[in-house]
Amino acid sequence: MLKPRRMSRIIIVGSKECQEKTIETLHGMNIIHIVDFVKPDGTFKLGTPLKKASTASEQLVKLRSIAKVLEVEETEIKRMGEEKVRENIAEKIGTIELNISGTGEAKTKMDNLLKELETKISELLPFSGFRIPLEAFRGYESLAVFVGNVGVDVEDSIRKITSDYELFRSEEDERLMALFAPKKCESEISKALIEAKYSEAKVPEGRGLAKDNLAELQEHRKKLEERLERTAKELETLRKKHIEFILACEEHLRIEVEKAEAPLRFATTEHSFIVDGWVASDKFDRMKKTLDKKTHSTLHIERLETREEPEEPPVALSNPKPARPFEFLLDMFSTPKYEEVDPTLILMIVFPIFFGLMIGDAGYGLFIMLFGVMLRKRYLLGVGGKAVGNILVLGGLFATIFGFALFGDFLGIPFQVHDAEYSWSSLLGVNIPIVAQIHKLEKSGVTDLLVLSIVAAFLHLSIGFIFGVVNEAKHNKKHSVAKIAWLLVLIAVFMLLIHTARGTRIGGWVYRNVLFASTDWAVSVPGLAIPMLTIILLIIGTVILVATEGIMSVMEIPSLVGNTISYTRLAAIGVAKGAMALAFNGMLLPMVLGGSVIAILGLVFLIGAHLMIFILGIISAGIQSLRLNYVEFFLKFYKGGGTKFTPFGHSRRHTIAG
Amino acid sequence: MADAGLIAIGAGIAIGLAGIATALAQKDIGSAAVGAIAENEKLFGKGLTMMVIPETIVIFGLVIAYLLMGKM
Numbered sequence: 001m002l003k004p005r006r007m008s009r010i011i012i013v014g015s016k017e018c019q020e021k022t023i024e025t026l027h028g029m030n031i032i033h034i035v036d037f038v039k040p041d042g043t044f045k046l047g048t049p050l051k052k053a054s055t056a057s058e059q060l061v062k063l064r065s066i067a068k069v070l071e072v073e074e075t076e077i078k079r080m081g082e083e084k085v086r087e088n089i090a091e092k093i094g095t096i097e098l099n100i101s102g103t104g105e106a107k108t109k110m111d112n113l114l115k116e117l118e119t120k121i122s123e124l125l126p127f128s129g130f131r132i133p134l135e136a137f138r139g140y141e142s143l144a145v146f147v148g149n150v151g152v153d154v155e156d157s158i159r160k161i162t163s164d165y166e167l168f169r170s171e172e173d174e175r176l177m178a179l180f181a182p183k184k185c186e187s188e189i190s191k192a193l194i195e196a197k198y199s200e201a202k203v204p205e206g207r208g209l210a211k212d213n214l215a216e217l218q219e220h221r222k223k224l225e226e227r228l229e230r231t232a233k234e235l236e237t238l239r240k241k242h243i244e245f246i247l248a249c250e251e252h253l254r255i256e257v258e259k260a261e262a263p264l265r266f267a268t269t270e271h272s273f274i275v276d277g278w279v280a281s282d283k284f285d286r287m288k289k290t291l292d293k294k295t296h297s298t299l300h301i302e303r304l305e306t307r308e309e310p311e312e313p314p315v316a317l318s319n320p321k322p323a324r325p326f327e328f329l330l331d332m333f334s335t336p337k338y339e340e341v342d343p344t345l346i347l348m349i350v351f352p353i354f355f356g357l358m359i360g361d362a363g364y365g366l367f368i369m370l371f372g373v374m375l376r377k378r379y380l381l382g383v384g385g386k387a388v389g390n391i392l393v394l395g396g397l398f399a400t401i402f403g404f405a406l407f408g409d410f411l412g413i414p415f416q417v418h419d420a421e422y423s424w425s426s427l428l429g430v431n432i433p434i435v436a437q438i439h440k441l442e443k444s445g446v447t448d449l450l451v452l453s454i455v456a457a458f459l460h461l462s463i464g465f466i467f468g469v470v471n472e473a474k475h476n477k478k479h480s481v482a483k484i485a486w487l488l489v490l491i492a493v494f495m496l497l498i499h500t501a502r503g504t505r506i507g508g509w510v511y512r513n514v515l516f517a518s519t520d521w522a523v524s525v526p527g528l529a530i531p532m533l534t535i536i537l538l539i540i541g542t543v544i545l546v547a548t549e550g551i552m553s554v555m556e557i558p559s560l561v562g563n564t565i566s567y568t569r570l571a572a573i574g575v576a577k578g579a580m581a582l583a584f585n586g587m588l589l590p591m592v593l594g595g596s597v598i599a600i601l602g603l604v605f606l607i608g609a610h611l612m613i614f615i616l617g618i619i620s621a622g623i624q625s626l627r628l629n630y631v632e633f634f635l636k637f638y639k640g641g642g643t644k645f646t647p648f649g650h651s652r653r654h655t656i657a658g
Numbered sequence: 659m660a661d662a663g664l665i666a667i668g669a670g671i672a673i674g675l676a677g678i679a680t681a682l683a684q685k686d687i688g689s690a691a692v693g694a695i696a697e698n699e700k701l702f703g704k705g706l707t708m709m710v711i712p713e714t715i716v717i718f719g720l721v722i723a724y725l726l727m728g729k730m
Binding site (some may be wrong): 332333334443446450562565566568569572623624626627630631 | 702703704706707710711713714717718720721724727
């Protein structure tokens with residue numbers, strides 16, 4: 001938690017006889033991150049792949065081409081024991097290959113033929129409007145032929161050049177024309193045509209009327225399509241028959257190749273091999289025990305305590321299970337460095353809270369949770385998966401909580417009447433005793449939300465600076481002190497803002513209970529009272545900043561004010577969404593409650609409108625919440641750029657190891 | 659008490675112009691970011707971060723508008 005998992009650098013040395021067994025065991029355990037051996041010298045050489053490598057990769061290539069022809073896609077299948085897959089694997093692959101070879105090739109050929117036909121047809125189509133045979137468009141000695149599209153009527157301008165011409169227009173496409181004129185006028189006519197935005201069209205090959213040609217081709221296409229459909233059906237049957245074997249076998253072979261090619265990453269001598277890698281410190285003992293058991297203690301396994309050259313260990317994040325989906329958000333930004341604080345846990349707490357505050361409606365919150373559950377299993381427009389789904393569920397949960405407890409809203413309709421036309425109590429005729437604490441769409445409510453945003457900003461940014469202090473402490477003491485100075489400046493800004501907002505409900509509470517009215521000692525400039533504490537902290541902070549980060553850092557102090565104000569988007573988006581929902585409800589609810597046919601129409605519109613707010617809400621609240629974390633929070637401490645821990649092994653989906 | 663109408667217009671201008679400014683800034687960053695993501699999907703996080711930075715401008719506009727409304 002808050003730190004990536006601790007890693008140990010290990011070295012495994014053994015004789016070549018136990019190489020295969022070692023690879024087998026390590027791959028099965030899936031816990032070692034191998035460091036590739038890249039610098040062969042006189043003593044050590046790169047290893048050579050195991051013998052089974054070439055057969056396995058050959059089979060894999062065959063299988064993949066089969067999968068491509070059959071258009072096999074990743075799906076859930078019943079998992080297959082590896083022994084069963086391994087049995088007669090070459091024969092089985094050969095049989096499938098034979099089965100599909102004729103059909104597959106035929107399909108490819110037909111696909112190509114069909115494409116060619118389509119091109120020919122689309123070329124011919126405009127020409128089917130001419131009553132001139134195709135061969136009449138070419139092969140003249142004394143005539144110039146212009147066939148193409150023109151933007152405007154050209155006949156007048158041609159008549160000025162010569163009266164000895166013939167102009168045809170296509171009945172299919174009125175912009176297409178064919179002009180026959182004496183060769184001697186060719187250049188003049190060209191000029192006139194260019195002015196008329198003439199673009200030349202290619203005359204299709206062939207003889208006879210284009211119309212007849214077209215009919216013939218279309219007949220041909222129809223037949224071909226029918227045949228293609230039959231072939232596709234055949235392939236579909238074959239796919240259904242073989243999909244389980246293909247998926248399982250592909251996975252099995254991929255793993256085999258991975259294992260067989262592992263020695264390419266080892267350093268070897270004539271009779272021994274060396275595996276260099278990282279393993280989680282707490283798993284070292286288990287790994288050693290298992291390896292010793294499998295190879296009868298013939299390996300030398302050592303944990304390197306001191307590192308000769310400072311090399312970054314790979315980073316495996318270690319968080320409690322509910323926080324794991326948020327590792328995905330962190331990875332999307334950048335993997336942390338090994339010595340850095342891992343902010344996933346903060347992300348897990350802050351992201352859903354911000355998301356919930358911006359949505360702030362129990363109805364939408366419930367639907368977002370449902371939507372999240374749905375996305376865990378499937379993808380919508382390329383977005384989805386377990387991580388995204390779980391994040392949405394948590395975000396929706398907070399939106400629901402805030403919707404009930406803070407805003408008293410359900411789908412933009414309050415539970416209790418409060419200046420609004422409609423409320424759930426009046427619509428349902430039952431009194432629902434949920435009272436809004438903050439009325440989003442009133443001036444006092446907006447003020448409350450704005451002050452709440454400032455408090456959120458202060459808390460969030462403070463954590464950021466504290467993480468910054470921790471991160472820099474190991475690195476550079478000076479930078480670490482600078483982060484403390486930034487924290488002082490942040491407190492100064494916060495005091496000023498709260499002092500200014502002490503007349504509001506939340507501002508007043510913070511002023512009395514957190515700052516203990518300590519900001520009363522203030523100097524007053526016209527229109528603003530600046531607490532002395534703010535000035536003192538600002539001076540101390542600035543002095544430290546100049547001493548540690550240089551004079552230019554003073555220029556960045558206003559950007560911290562900007563960061564703080566940036567959090568008011570929490571209020572802004574919440575209010576904007578509330579207003580949208582209110583507007584649609586105000587327009588469409590009278591229609592729905594009016595009865596008759598219009599009510600149905602109104603209901604359809606109402607659902608459409610709420611669906612729009614729902615989608616926009618998820619997108620904007622999601623992105624803005626992410627932004628506050630990525631930009632305002634992360635930039636205070638986060639460096640990133642670590643190497644992700646990728647263990648040697650494979651998580652199986654279709655097979656069972658054996 | 660200042661003229662409420664003028665204050666309302668001022669608030670409108672503050673948020674409107676800030677919105678246009680944000681849009682102009684995001685237009686360029688957004689197209690560049692999408693281009694970068696098309697080449698390397700790992701840049702999504704960084705692209706998004708860059709993309710949303712100018713959004714603060716419109717938030718400033720909103721805050722100013724809100725403070726102005728307070729004087730009505």
